[in-house]
Amino acid sequence: MTDEIPASSRTDVRQAIALTIATWALSAVLYLIPFHVFSGVTLYVFLTVLIICTIGAILSAGVYVVVRRTRSRHPAVRLAALGGAVFAMSGMLALVDASTSEWIARLAVSPQKPAPFGLRATNNFAALVWQFALLGAAFTVIEANNLARDRERELARAREMASKADAAASAARLAALRYQLNPHFLFNTLNAISSLIVTRDYEPADAMLGKLSEFLRATLAAAPEALIALEDELATLQHYLEIESARFGERLEVAFVCPSELNDALVPSFVLQPLVENAIKYGVAPSAEPVAVRVEATTDGDMLVIFVEDDAVPGDAPAKPGTGLGIANIRQRLETLYGSGGTLETARRDRGFVSILRIPLARRRASLPEGAA
Secondary structure, three states: OOOOOOHHHHHHHHHHHHHHHHHHHHHHHHHHHHHHHHOOOOHHHHHHHHHHHHHHHHHHHHHHHHHHHOOOOOHHHHHHHHHHHHHHHHHHHHHHHHHHHHHHHHHOOOOOOOOOHHHHHHHHHHHHHHHHHHHHHHHHHHHHHHHHHHHHHHHHHHHHHHHHHHHHHHHHHHHHHHHHHHHHHHHHHHHHHHHHHHOOOHHHHHHHHHHHHHHHHHHHOOOOOOEEEHHHHHHHHHHHHHHHHHHHHHHEEEEEEOOHHHOOEEEEOOOOHHHHHHHHHHHHOOOOOOEEEEEEEEEEOOEEEEEEEEOOOOOOOOOOOOOOHHHHHHHHHHHHHHHHHOEEEEEEOOOOEEEEEEEEOOEOOOOOOOOOO
């Protein structure tokens, strides 16, 4: 039977072989018991039972092959195929026994005369059809279990592939969102450098170019989809603020408030720079007075909360509207990483503007938060 079955199902084939051998061995015992009790087991009876059970075990392979090959078909097709195989094998074995009974009787020098061919074949067929049917039912159960396991394995592989595809898609979305900010930031910075050159402020322009090079080296080295320690994010933010300090000088005041126990808290890379950039663009740039930009990290239960705020006084002229890219970008990244667990709230106040970032608190030494890519 192993030639008909793929190597991946050898366990099931071995089960079918063991079941077949056990069934026909038990049948041989049951056939011989009445003779042993009532008239004794003669050589003729022993040879007849041996031939029937040996050939029956061989023919059972045909029933198993039919069950195996139709296991994925419609139930009606499976039933019809099994019935045809059972009748065919039973009829074949009954004909073989009826045809060889007289030859076996002569070989065993038995005084017992076998029943007529037609009667013996009919009686044997009626008895054997039930035996092959029971074997067929047992084979069907084996193959049903085998098919269920195959489908579970296929489903598990499909889930794994879907999970990997989803993770890759999330990483790609995060990378696209992160890199989307780079042209946005570069445009604003280069525009500021251009303004300094136009006004012949070459020294601040040269300083900004140097700081810009350092900032880009720091930010582009980080994986865009990665979660990094808060202290590393604040260090990157410091590079950016050094660029803006070269532009605004004493008009820009910066304060970082981050307890040391939160240094290893995980945050999406490059998540704070757009918020600080907005504070500078809409708070510091239009103001003639010094403006303080404050970044503060704290906790609220199992959430990490980061405030980015400024105290700029609203001017008479309305602020130049922005594209809204930075805020929308951050919210998309939070949704991709945390689902509904990460939020960004913004609010304008009588004096200044505040952005409040809330994400699940996770540590660098711990596993990523649930929902993270």
